[in-house]
Amino acid sequence: MTIQKNIAALFSTCCSKPLSITKIQGDASSRQYFRVIGTTGSSVACYDPALNTSSAEAYPFLVLHTLLSRHAIPVPAIMAIEAEKNIMLLEDCGDLLLQDLFNSSIQHTLPDRYREIIDVLVQLQAISGHNNQIPFSISFDKEKLMFEFDFFIQYGLLNYFAPTFEEHLIGRLRYEFETIAEILVKPQHFVLNHRDFHSRNILIHQNKPVIIDFQDARMGLPQYDAVSLIKDSYVRLNPSLTDELKAYHYHALLGNGLTSMSFDEYLFYFDIAAFQRNIKAIGTFCYQTRIAKNNAFEHSIAPTLAYIPDYIEARDELKKAGKFLQTLFEGND
16 A cells, blocks of 8 residues: 555544645655645645654654643644554644745744744753653764764765865864864753754744754754754845844843853854754755755755855864865855
8 A cells, every 4th residue: 555545544534535645845854744635624644664663652753742742832733643554644734934934025024033933942942851761862962963074074075075175184174073073062051952943844834933843853052953043054044133043042041041151152152063063964965966866955055055164264163174175165156
């Protein structure tokens, strides 16, 4: 039986007769999404081949959905689950992404919308739990950060950028990446992070933000998610709004007792985290383009790369790595 037939069968048992099942553009994962329209409404079906390999208590999406719902974080409701068929039916929260507000008739509302979303982010970052249970048992430790740096080396420098990058520099660059990763491993400042908190993972539904794709949440510096939102690979905020939102996030953290950093410290770690996060994103885009043969992400490489010289200029800790990466920026002019 095909995925669509399994979706239709589950939808029929919990909702109504399905009239149409249409595939939705997904992200860079193995999950597939479908919009199911029935006689009395619609829902979004998620097909995840990993669903039937673990219990509900160990399946990250369900663990995080329960946790976030319990703390009033806006996420789509779960309507039905058929674990054996790897299918979940979720509330249909539409397809208006935060990204879609740019260059629209309501673009003028973006500053207020971003402040509202940062309020939700801080509410998420305030969630705590037992450090022997996911997501609190996993973090952006050095191993995770270096995995992301190494992914960029393998699929970015040694593949996509191979014609312009000098391979003999890899060892020295990786040493600098290790030094940068060590700067970011500050468990005393860690909070819960969504991990992919950008404009394609925030829906606007009934004029309110709804958070999706949260299953990879883990502990890390609060700047990590702020970087994902403010230094987004898919949209670019103007400099004044960027500065305003950094300050807004910092003061919200401070007001909720979630940071002991000074604002200068916050800005320092923001730039270091932004460098790492954008490098990680470029590695993913290069992999999708060259290995997965998915051209949907290639156009995001250049704008993401364009952020990085500013971090290098601002922070001495990034200048050596920046020197090794210089040929990438020259090709991005």
